[in-house]
Amino acid sequence: MSPSLCSCAEQVRKLTQQASIMRREIKNLRQQIDGSIRAHKKQLSSLQSMLTDCMKHDDRLQSVSKSPSQSHGGINQLLEQGRIQTVPIGYVSSCFAVKTGTPRQPTICSSSQASLKIEPSVFNNPEHSLVGLEQYSHIWIIFLFHKNGQMSYKAKVKPPRLNGQRVGVYSTRSPHRPNALGLTLAKLERITGDTLHLSGVDIIAGTPVLDIKPYIPDYDSPKTRTDDTSSEYKQTSSFTDPMDLDEEPDTLETSSEPSSELSVCPAAASDFSSSERSGSSEVTDVLEEVKNYLRQQQLFPENPDEDKNTDTPEGTSVGTSPLKSSSLRFGHEDYSTIAAWVRAPPISNLDVRFTANAEKELKEFLPPDSTDSTRPKFQFLKGPDEAVAAIHGILSADPRSVYRRTRCQDRLFFFTLDTADITCWFGDGFAEVVRVKPVQSSELTNIV
Numbered sequence: 001m002s003p004s005l006c007s008c009a010e011q012v013r014k015l016t017q018q019a020s021i022m023r024r025e026i027k028n029l030r031q032q033i034d035g036s037i038r039a040h041k042k043q044l045s046s047l048q049s050m051l052t053d054c055m056k057h058d059d060r061l062q063s064v065s066k067s068p069s070q071s072h073g074g075i076n077q078l079l080e081q082g083r084i085q086t087v088p089i090g091y092v093s094s095c096f097a098v099k100t101g102t103p104r105q106p107t108i109c110s111s112s113q114a115s116l117k118i119e120p121s122v123f124n125n126p127e128h129s130l131v132g133l134e135q136y137s138h139i140w141i142i143f144l145f146h147k148n149g150q151m152s153y154k155a156k157v158k159p160p161r162l163n164g165q166r167v168g169v170y171s172t173r174s175p176h177r178p179n180a181l182g183l184t185l186a187k188l189e190r191i192t193g194d195t196l197h198l199s200g201v202d203i204i205a206g207t208p209v210l211d212i213k214p215y216i217p218d219y220d221s222p223k224t225r226t227d228d229t230s231s232e233y234k235q236t237s238s239f240t241d242p243m244d245l246d247e248e249p250d251t252l253e254t255s256s257e258p259s260s261e262l263s264v265c266p267a268a269a270s271d272f273s274s275s276e277r278s279g280s281s282e283v284t285d286v287l288e289e290v291k292n293y294l295r296q297q298q299l300f301p302e303n304p305d306e307d308k309n310t311d312t313p314e315g316t317s318v319g320t321s322p323l324k325s326s327s328l329r330f331g332h333e334d335y336s337t338i339a340a341w342v343r344a345p346p347i348s349n350l351d352v353r354f355t356a357n358a359e360k361e362l363k364e365f366l367p368p369d370s371t372d373s374t375r376p377k378f379q380f381l382k383g384p385d386e387a388v389a390a391i392h393g394i395l396s397a398d399p400r401s402v403y404r405r406t407r408c409q410d411r412l413f414f415f416t417l418d419t420a421d422i423t424c425w426f427g428d429g430f431a432e433v434v435r436v437k438p439v440q441s442s443e444l445t446n447i448v
């Protein structure tokens, strides 16, 4: 073969090789292009469906906002579906700045203080909305658990009082529930203009309040008779006086004090209030009923002499298993029943004590209206005595989580009450306050 023919053949071979490489590259490129076209098509279709959704949403919004008649239709439709947007009527100022150490129910700490100012954005004259409310001693507060951290919830929860046992969320007052709504019965101390002053709260500062309603035992408590008048009710509230039991009627979750248990003795309460039944036999009947009730609650001995040696742990009278329910019956009527574990939880109340130093530190705190600027001052509590009562309430109910209670028993526990930072530790059956220091002024904005 001539040299020129040889180089020609070599060129052809190289060109063929290059052509095959290029074919392969073209094939790869085509695959890549096909892939990205498919991905783009997918994206396009999801964008299209988003756009459709947006257009639908926009239509709905326009129908709600454009004409007044259409707007009503839209809102009514949402209302009928239970899909309303809530508007806080006010935000709570509270002696509890954070969740830790805040009582789990209002009755635990009756000396706790808070206030609620009705938002001027809700009513032109917010104070008008409160006219008449001053006649009530207690109000229901419906609020949002705005510091839950997340909107998650589970069908079963472990209430701290059940020490790890699970129950359905709807049988508890857990903050972690669909819609994160809280319900607290607070004492209405007074109203000044557009502001409600409250005590006995379990709500932290900054909590958005959605609604308030007067507490009307005649409506809200199955234990009172509907034909009672309010003055008669006052009589019923004090029916306990002869027996040295002065608690308000209360069926809330936490109280395990014998005196508050007594307050769910409806038949006795209503019968005592009845002005028509004043004969001595009726009184005897009622007394008998009260005694029966007290016997059920093991607050009154079957045989008074036997009782002297009975060492019954707190609340064990209500059912043997804490998850069984107890039913209170009076005469022929049924009254409210509650889960036995509420009054007979597997954990018991703690003794609360202060070290001498902590006591001294607490006594340094002055009431809110003090003009002495050299010592720490409370913003809500009237003075050290009220603080001691509040700390007792909080700690005796064991505010620790089940995890802390079981796994980190020896860790110090910190919480804030009003303007005091409190440090304590827990031992077997007791909680001891070891330090009380004023909150740093930079943290005070949390409270109000």
Ligand SMILES: C[S@@+](CC[C@H](N)C(=O)[O-])C[C@H]1O[C@@H](n2cnc3c(N)ncnc32)[C@H](O)[C@@H]1O
Pocket (backbone or CB within 6 Å): 098, 099, 100, 101, 102, 103, 104, 105, 106, 144, 145, 146, 147, 148, 173, 174, 175, 181, 182, 183, 184, 185, 202, 203, 204, 206, 207, 208
């Ligand atoms: C067990 S819940 C009960 C509240 C109300 N009494 C009820 O039954 O709905 C009380 C606890 O909720 C927590 N808490 C209070 N205010 C809150 C808020 N705004 N956001 C989240 N948690 C709050 C506190 O830790 C408090 O101990």
